[in-house]
Amino acid sequence: MNPNTATTPEELMRSRYAAFERKDFDYLVMTETNPEPMDADTKVWLASLTWCRLEIISAQGQQVEFNAYHLEQGVPYCLHERSDFVQNAQGQWLYDKGEVERIKLTIGRNDPCICQSGKKFKKCCGA
Ligand SMILES: [Zn+2]
Known part of the structure; x- marks a missing residue:
């Protein structure tokens, strides 16, 4: 597991996206304000996703808005989220909460990836 060395909310967001890519669930739990162990079903589901691209829409103050493109069973989705981050007593940035919507994308096989x-x-x- 990588240490949390993020110095901004955007940096932490990018490091959490990388953790989703490499299925590093311990890092995801460790970088949340309310660390709860992840249940087995959630891990199985997350492990089945293929992450394609992170697009940061905006990063202002404690908030980061982004699109995370991914595939589930070969079907493309966009996870759109507005996330709030907070700093703990040690100054570490942590993921607090997010407004999430997951959109199924309609992409033709000949469309740009x-x-x-x-x-x-x-x-x-x-x-
Ligand atoms: Zn591609």
């Missing part, structure tokens, strides 16, 4: 590789979806993440 959601990861912005410039390739067609079917030749990239959708392969």
Whole structure:
């Protein structure tokens, strides 16, 4: 598990996205304000997701708004979230809460890939 060395909410957001990518659930739990062990079903579900791209929309004060593109069973989704972060007594940034909406995307196999590789979806993440 990586240590939490983020110095801004955006940095912590990026490090948490990277933890989703590498299925580092301990890091995700450790970087929340109310660390609760993750249940087995949640871990299985998260492990099944393929993350394609993080797009930071805005980062102001304690809030970060982003889109996280991912695939579930080959189906593309966009997780849109406005997250609030807080600093603990040691000055570490932690994820506090978020307003989340998950949108199923309609992407043709010949459309540009959601990861912005410039390739067609079917030749990239959708392969
Ligand atoms: Zn792709």
